[in-house]
Amino acid sequence: MAVTDRHLVTAIVVTHDGETWLPAVVAALASQTRPADQIIAVDTASNDSSTKLIKAARIPLIAADRDCGFGDAVALAVAKMPKHIEGNSEWIWLIHDDCAPTPTALEKLLEAIEDRPQVAMAGPKLLGWHDRTHILEAGISIAGNGARWTGLETDEYDQGQHDGVHDVLSVSTAGALIRRDIFEELGGFDSNLSLFRDDIDFGWRARVAGHGVIATTAAVAHHAQASASERRSVDVNGAFLHRPLLLDRRNAAYVLLANSSWWMIPWLSIQLLASAMARAIGYLLAKLPGYAADELLAVATLIIKPAEIVKARKLRKTQRLVSARVISSYIPPRWSQIRLSAARIAEVIRARVIPVPESSSPSVLNSLEEEDLLVPTQRFQISKLLKNPAIFGYLLLGIITLIQSRNRFGVLNGGALSASPSGARDLWGLYFESWHQVGMGSSHASPAWIAVVALASTLFLGKAPLLITVFFLAAPLLIMWSAHTFLRKLSKNQFITIPASFLYALSPVALASVNSGRLATLVALIIAPQIPMILSNWKQVETNNWRRIYALTILLAVLTSFTLITTLVSLGVIGFAIFNDYNEKLEKPLFLARLYKRLTLLIFPFILVAPYSFEALARPARFLAEPGLNLAGGSTALVLSGNPGGAGSLPWWALSPILLLLVIALFSSSNARSFAQIGISFLCAAVLFSSILITVHGNSAGTRTWVGTLLVGATLASVAAGVLILDRLRTVLIASNIHYRHILAGLLLIITALYSFSCVGWSVTAGADSPVQSNMKRVMPAFLTAEADTKTLVLREVGAESAKSIQYYISRGEDISLGEPDVAPGQVREIEIAAQELIDGSGISSSQVFSSYGIKYVFVKNPFSRNVIRTIDGLGGFARTSATSAGVVWRVTGVTGRIIFTAKDGTRSLLEAGEVGARTTVNGPGTITLTETFDRSWQILQNGYRLDRAKDEQSLPQFQVKEAGEISLLHDGTIRRGWLSLQLIAWTLVIILAAPAGRRKREISEKELA
């Protein structure tokens, strides 16, 4: 029932290829409880049957050009209307061809404006066209970055939570009721805004002209948002290449710049540009380059045409009645934007991690039994939780890990792990630097794992030691989780998969890796189960889409960054697969399809960790090395049992069932056989490699290769085979009489149980005193660290009590930190000989050699052989400077330091030296010797010219100075920077290729749209 006849309402329907929605729209107009007094339709040269439908509904139609914008179309209709009579309450009701108001919509809108004379614009609550419970808008605004702001969550369900009459900045033109006189007074919609954001602009202008804008949720309309969701092409003027996003972003920026206070414009411009760039990156990652271009073009088109903005601002200035600041309360505060964004991200993650299961049980409300409603449907019991094998398994492993790690609550080092630097910044520094102050200095490329650890440290506020401590504490749980995600695909029985995952997390290789600080093997233990998860069908690899291939490439690249043995394994596996494909005589397209995908998995990870991987081609031992110190692995026999050996590994008597399981599975008739074959192959490789001695990472002695990474493959295959066997065997054993299978299963279970008890027992007792511990004492005494960048030859007896050996290295005043062993250079032969002669007492010239290489001190760390100390005492050129409980220090006599200047008369003097580069002054012609390893990137500049560089007889870089003056020493890192840039591009490319592709709006199904 009409509330009043005081108002005259003219409905203006603008159509543009809207035949899909128009019948419903016309019907909705016709069924209004308070019908519009007049309906006018404007068609912008629709290509479909829109005009026919309008005419059939006997609605007067105005024809307009196809590139006529929405505002112009409305203006045409208003112009056709009878002239406005002063004092009349005349309204125009804007109806889109995809917007169907509910029957009471107009009545409720008029009710809302009845006692609000200041209102110039009122809008209904807009609900979805398809999902009519989905609230689209109840008033709109614009964020500082140009985003259309509704204040609603994505796909928000309308439960009346926003009901009421709200003062808003603006309402959508779909269903908006606008006072005709004010519409005309303000000049209608801005003709520069042919589509999108014209509503916000009008609302804004109405506001600053002193009028009110309200959204009344009692009035409802359903909106298909056909243009925004790209359900129809946008042909309006200015919509370049029919790109609605470009138009929308451009118009958003226009609205902000045209309406905001002048002093806000610089800040808004920055915000618009930054957010456009951020969104462009996001679209690029989602593989939507068109949208990315739209974002940037939108801002660019506006910036290159500032005249439009200037003109628009002038016009608005004439219409402005109140301060522009009046709208500030309608602009969403930044925190609410952040909150909403965070909530959206959290919801996406939640939906991925905890998908809402499709309910299989009927609702209690459906029950016919009334008493059932009185019975609680669920009751929480802790005992019930503990009966869940998953919870019990994780809890047990957590407790064991905590007990086992009792000496590891703090900054960790020891074993292969060196102490982490205090911040991620140092790690980044190590990664980016072209020169490393380790030993005699090196220009080796830093391995990519340093960047991975540095990146991960940012999650811990840049505290790398905290990351390492937490990682070593959480590693067993992560390993178990990763294994379980894989194993539960093999068996649904949690009573098999959980214990199997538990044993994988407590496997000999896992325990040894945690105890001896093997980062790469731990990462391999976590990542390995995910590889078969991503790549489901290796034989028919072409069935995996490219996105999966690139996702696996990333995973393999991360693993390769930690250990290049991954490349060797990939080479073996992929080479074998290509050979098989070739033997199968596949059709060429299929063969090539497989070949490309297989080669991608081999080559890309190797490229992504370049240049470290390329350098490894010249230093093949790196292919077998792990991050950190080069510690020896175990004997071949131990490796055969699945135990990598070495410091911190399980003792031989804790024999794991890995080999037995693999052998049994090898003769199985189930899929377990395939796993056994894989496992045996890994075991063969591990056994063979374990016999190789490698010299790498600053260790000149040949050290038995640690084959932990290869044993990860064998262990995982063994566990997977065991799960398959047990899953199948259980039913067979129940159904059959006792025969050899029962005995075999019993034997296997007994051995597994024995292993479990022995390994848990060992790890919580003796195993807790592992090489990796927290808060260990420093090697270098504090007084030697006081002199910046001073080289000290450190002698120390290291190793187990029974097999101690004398070892030495050059320290730069500090203990080594994480990553430095990986870039440590080998020893200079002359220093090797001098150190040897220092020990055996024949080194009359040792001090001279040390001095020429810039070694200023010799430090013997206690405990040490007294005889050797006496021998050094007896040698010339070493002046004892201190003897403390930490050890004995001698100063190498003679002038030595990092940069030595030898004048023409042979006088040697020290020049001021920075950490890597230096800026200092020389007093005359002579020779500058830099006591660092020779590298072509060392340069000294004087008066803008490079000094001649040569190798001296010690192979140190030497520069000829021809005159007195200031000099600048630098290590040119251009090549390193070039590599890093290429690496960044390669990673970005692969991440984009692996990332899930975004969909254009037109590709989103109707059902998914509201």
Added chain:
Amino acid sequence: MKFKKPLLFLAALVASFLVASALTTVSNPNNYSESYPAVVCPPTLNGLTSQISISSRKTQYQRLENRSSKTLPFKALRFPVSKDSLVISAQGTTPLIWQSRTGSWAGGTMCSGPSAAAWFVGGTANVTSRGRLILINSGLSDAIVDIQSYTENAKQPIKSVNLKSKNYIQLSLDSLAPGDKALAVQVIPRSGRVNAFMIDEQGAGLKALGGDFVNSYPNASKELVIPAIPNQLPKKGEKASGAHTLRILTPGDVNTTFTLEVLSADGKFIPVGMSSRSIDAGVVSEFSFEPKISASAFAVRITSPEPIVASVSSSVTISRHKDFVWSTATPPLTPMSVAVTGLSPLIAFAGESIAVKVQAKLVNGKTVSASVKGSDIATWRVPANARSITIVSSSKGVFAGALIASTNGYGFIPIVNGSALTRVEVPNSNIRVLNP
């Protein structure tokens, strides 16, 4: 065949294991370099004459003061030294030095490598003393040496001495504990390549009372064997030359007892009063004993519940003048070579069961072998024209010392390896040393 593939995999595994086992070299990360450190002979002090016995003319030496690494060959098997201390690259054959003061005394000692610590039980600091403690730094760096002296009265304060590189100093024994008679000195090098020697020379006014080298012993122990003590038998109608004096010290803080057992060709016995005799800690004690034995040399074994150091001073008469000999304890005998050119020592072996194979290399290049067997004590006279003797093998628990007589005097030289093969580990370069 149903199990062909599994068996192939198993075979591959076994083959891998066998190949790996075969490839695995016995990797001993520790390499060693073996060398004989250069030995140092004491300098020739004023008024003395010295001669060094060397086994080969090609043996290289350099004077202590020489700072270069250049060495010279001896070109002789017995080399007279006028003044300097010599550093000799003896290559496993320990040279002997024989020093004498004409008509007064003679004595000898081994030229030896640097030592960690040395005990000298002998010498006196009273008015008769003309003895010297010689400290030699053969290293290229300065050295610091602590000297701890003990006397019959008390433990003396430690005296620290700085020694310049390639240099030696001589300290008068009477400066260590002025006025005290019985000295025992421990020399502890704190840094540097240090050797120490002690000469005990005594005189009363213009009358020389004799002298001898006091040989060193590395550390105090609960059982000591002094293998060669001269027992000069009186000629017909003459009186015995005198009693032997045991000088003994327990350097610890606890008083102790000791038992002295004489090992001689006449049997093994404990002299009267030498069983469970108590001594005070930190104080040098002296006891005289005069065993009635017919042999010209005997040995003693001293046992104690606490670590002790000891030596025996024996009076001898030679060429109608009196001399004394300091016989000191020696470590157990090990295979070694000693250059003896120009000397013809009597070597006494002491032990429960003696079975020693010795070889003498003569000046003419020939080799003479001998097998010395016995119990308690056995002696062997080195041929007069021998240039070196080699202990080829020895039974366990055998100790040896040499007694040498010359016209100027009588001396005791412990048979110890002055130039033992030193096995030094070749260090590896490993950045691991910089990780705690």
